[in-house]
Amino acid sequence: MIGLRKARLPDIAGDFSCAGCERTFRSTELDRHFWCDACVATARARAKRVGWIVGGGIAAALAAWIFLVLQPTMLIGGWIGVVLATFWLCSRIATEFWYGQLRFRRRPR
Numbered sequence: 001m002i003g004l005r006k007a008r009l010p011d012i013a014g015d016f017s018c019a020g021c022e023r024t025f026r027s028t029e030l031d032r033h034f035w036c037d038a039c040v041a042t043a044r045a046r047a048k049r050v051g052w053i054v055g056g057g058i059a060a061a062l063a064a065w066i067f068l069v070l071q072p073t074m075l076i077g078g079w080i081g082v083v084l085a086t087f088w089l090c091s092r093i094a095t096e097f098w099y100g101q102l103r104f105r106r107r108p109r
């Protein structure tokens with residue numbers, strides 16, 4: 001089975017240019033979307049940053065809603081757990097969406 005992250009092109013003769021930075025590489029140095037390692041790492045880091053911001057924003061909004069509107073008096077730890085779970089889940093989802101979006105635009109930045 002082909003792994004999603006580390007799938008490489010087979011060794012094909014000739015020069016290939018990275019779809020992100022347009023530098024020239026051997027075919028084995030690019031992944032199946034024709035991206036080099038540096039571009040993948042840049043896009044991953046950027047997507048992670050966006051994911052943290054989106055997840056943090058949603059979690060902060062949820063926390064504000066819970067503590068201002070619901071005003072829980074019991075099980076505060078449970079509500080904090082809900083906010084943390086929301087942060088983790090939303091940041092992961094936003095990271096993957098943003099990474100897909102960067103891949104689709106073929107621009108790592």
Ligand SMILES: [Zn+2]
Nearest residue numbers: 018021036039
């Ligand atoms: Zn590149």
